[in-house]
Amino acid sequence: MAYAKLGAVVLDCPDPRALAGFYAEVVGGTVETDPGGSDWVDLKVPGGQTLAFQAAPGHVPPKWPAPDHPQQFHLDLEVADLDAAEKRVLALGATPLDTADRSRTWRVYADPSGHPFCLCAC
Structure with missing residues (x-):
């Protein structure tokens, strides 16, 4: 029996808000920013998996x-x-x-x- 549930697929990137906006245009959904800052942004896709975007300084x-x-x-x-x-x-x-x-x-x-x-x- 599974003991964990997949919460989100997270992509590291230099600009979480911009990348979330790109994927929102492609797959739809609602962009939700972390009230504590701009280092984490969620894209809630209706009927789908949440995509999250995390700031990664020096992202390659x-x-x-x-x-x-x-x-x-x-x-x-x-x-x-x-x-x-x-x-x-x-x-x-x-x-x-x-x-x-x-x-x-x-x-x-x-x-x-x-x-x-x-x-x-x-």
Whole structure:
């Protein structure tokens, strides 16, 4: 029997409020800031998992692809239309990482803080 419950998925970043705003535009939800300061921001996604963003001074984004240092973590975001979703995330500040093969059902991007994520029409 499980003895713990997943509370949130937390992404370290240089600007928690800005990164929470990026993901709020992509997946929806409500951005909630910590009343004690701006080092922690929650994104409450209706019917989904909470994403949290924590200030990390000196944040260095992961490298993708990097066979000698794997990305370790990424988000898969399900979308109905890859092309439309791609246009939207690029307009919001995402960077394409692996989008050349347009026949695949997924494409890889980096969010504005450099975390890899995939748009998936799977």
